[in-house]
Amino acid sequence: MQTDSSFTFVLFGGTGDLSMRKILPALFEAHRAGGMLADSGKIVAVARHAANRDEYLQWVNEHVKPHVSKKAVDEAAWTSFLARIEFVKIDLGNPEDFVQLRDAVQDLPGIRVFYLATGPSLFVPICHALASVGLNENARIVLEKPLGYDLKSSNAINDAVGEIFAEEQIYRIDHYLGKEPVQNLLALRFGNALFEPLWRREWVESIQITIAEELGVEARGDFYDNTGALRDMVQNHLLQLLSIVAMEPPHSMDSDSVRDEKLRVLRALKPIDPRDIGKVAVRGQYHSGVIRGNSVPAYATEQGVKPDSSTETFVALKVEIENWRWAGVPFFLRTGKRLADRVAEIVVNFRAVPHSALGASALRAGANRLVIRLQPNESIRLYCLAKQPGEGMNLASVHLDLAFDQFFREGQMEAYQRLLLDVINGRLALFVRRDEQEAAWRWVEPILNEWQASIKPPKPYAAGTWGPAAASAMLAQHDTCWLEEEN
Template sequence: METETKIGHTIIIILGATGDLTWRKLIPAIYNLWLDGWIPGEFAVIGVSRRKYTDPEFGKHLHEGVDKFSRQGKAKKDHWDVFTKYLTYLQGEFDATSTYAAIGKQIKALEKKWNATANSVFYLAVPPNQFEGISMKIGSSELAENKEKSRIVIEKPFGHNLESAINLNTLLHTHFDESQIYRIDHYLGKETVQNILAFRFANALFEPIWNRNYIDHIQITVSEELGVEHRGNYYETAGALRDMIQNHLLQLMCLIAMEAPISFDANEIRNKKVDVLNAVRKMKPEEVHKNAIRGQYGSGWVKGKKVKSYRQEPDVSPSSNVETFAAVKLYVDNWRWQGVPFYVRTGKRLNETISVITIQFKPVPHHSFPVEAIENWQSNKLILNIQPHMGIQLSFQAKQPGLKMLLNPVHMLFNYHDTYTGGTPEAYETLLIDVFRGDATLFMRADQVEAAWTILMPVLDAWKANTSPNFPTYDAGSHGPQDADALIAVDGHNWITIPFEKNEIASTK
């Protein structure tokens, strides 16, 4: 275990401490950070929720979650016995002033014990409808008066539409400075997502061709084999466009399309991302049907198992018009990307679980090879694999061994698991340590959130006004609705998925 201190005295107040997010993600992440020496000895976790728990009962509940979900496996007894001393539980109603008075009392007691002012991190691990009330209570209880030390962390979805996002931002800004607000998107904590910045701006090889002169189009795909599972109540109010594209996929698009930052300062990088969102061409209502498609999964087969349709899932309306698949074509109107389409798509109950970004380069300007030599010719592609496999793959043409001149596409592959033998931190570990440090680089700013909603509001409004009579539109276990193929085929393209398999690595060594 490392002992080097990376951050100062820190108190993490988790509101919604008995919920699934805390159990599956937050405490396993905090435990791993502590185990690896990233959190100092002077820290505490205060869990706050309505459920009746003693401190030992709370610790036992969290222990089960760590044993099940920690990337480092089950907690060793001697380690957990030490870690549990940092955990306390506070029962209270989120709308009761007394709850926040009790939180304040515990913070003061810890600071007196440490003889230091601690970082106070309020993590709202609660449903979105409780964001406003809890934020107001934290502010009115004067728990966030220290602008440098007090922070609030809010999970997505941040708003339900543009209007609600603006209202929530306005409310937060009455009690918190923007520098105190951390809108968390776990996708941005993934190693391969962060590596996009390193790949683009730490290498001289690709940046000169990272523009409309050489790139034909860009595809961003996030697909899941799973259905909505137990999230029917939430999904009925969200849908694929809100749940994934408004935040995750548009953030990936920003990293691909942004200009080079002057420095790694948090606001400098976020400024460049906002520039991308502000440059995205706004859709007119009459253009939505050409640039955005939706679908909903019916019943089907996934890995040999019969699965039900979306409308048969728990807490889902039998006549639901909520989309479980969405694909959108976007354009970034600036000098770098003018005329280059960005195709983004996401869906549930598809044929594979994969998150991948494909950079499709333009063809060579002239074929000097004989026709028979280029029968299998393909344009160069750069594949950035985010999950489940992590790596970067470059597809290019090479001569096939033999006496004839025959060209075939081959792949150069960088595989994380083969290159790096150490464990890869979970996304929440990366993001939480940044919150503790006060580094907002990977978190969305208010103007960024509102710009993202502005892009998609024409689509949301059009879909709301025109309920689809044809749902469901794709079978579970398929690659999605046929309309998604038509969306990209009209431009002469097709969706690209290149297998990312370990047995391909031999060709790169």
């Protein structure tokens, strides 16, 4: 991916955890690859926790290097990468400080990208301050999640940002959309005659989408206790993955064609009646347990968490899409912290054959299954039945693998790297449009409201397990189970 697009990348929250772990490592990988970033491109870090450029670069040396790829760091590439970086010390609460930022970037070439790796409470003040010094022209702005606390607050942020930046200037980032297997899902569906005819209610029994984490809330207790898994993961990541899985073939891969089809899926989600939430939604909270031999504390004892907290750390949902392609097919969404493994995957269970002369095993739903692993070890695996060697017609499950790191010799591009390059080059397809975000919030809100009003606490589950038993029971009602339970 060669580019001549000159740019000035302004990173707000330049000393924050996201900048250290994801954004600067991604920019370094693009720089090291050669040809992905214009030689004239500059990175301007904005923070108040460093005194000057030298101190900031020392901070980058200490905190970014551990998060670059496992390959040994090429010191020449690292030195030339640091040469791209400038630093401006700013108090984001003081609009007058933005004059210093304007002076620092006004003579730098190319499109300006403003990446807001800050808390959402700072999004609107930063945008107003940028406009006050004329930096909202010839610019793109990247907004990290969470964008609001509910539909009303999300609309308030979008309204305020939209007064300063046009919609085509706003890049609402969801890093799961930048993952290689998600891109390959589009290629698999729309580039192969093999799958598209099967991608519908007549042939699909059910679909599971899981994002599971072994980690707890770490140092984010204050934030997480006011957010919860439904806001933190379902409203954005899981519903975005669902829309990619279920969307109709777009007219083309341009940004609005893809996002139009995703929006149609989100608008077709069957509204959840508050009276049915207990049947189709499970919320849980982890208690103490053991993960990989290590004892971990209960959520309620984590730093920054209220001892009597009713915040959910686990969500499982049964979702239906009311359209011709998917009517009657259950989509099961699941996410949680302190689960048994770190995994993100999409599981498409195809229907069993209608009649088999080969025995009962060929009639088992899920015998044909597509598993798209997003993390770790990104891959696509297709399961089918084959005859076991030997006497008799005994069937066994076998699988065909596409392991990207083995098949493609060139290194894979990390999600943030792909998305940052898309921002610099003005490609919007993998970013969330405002109407998508509104549709997602509108569908989620009845669940939020019901849980907030409920006197029932989240269902407990031991850390190191796969969540409350109620999540398995919900699938059992449809004669199916989560993938790891079958294995």
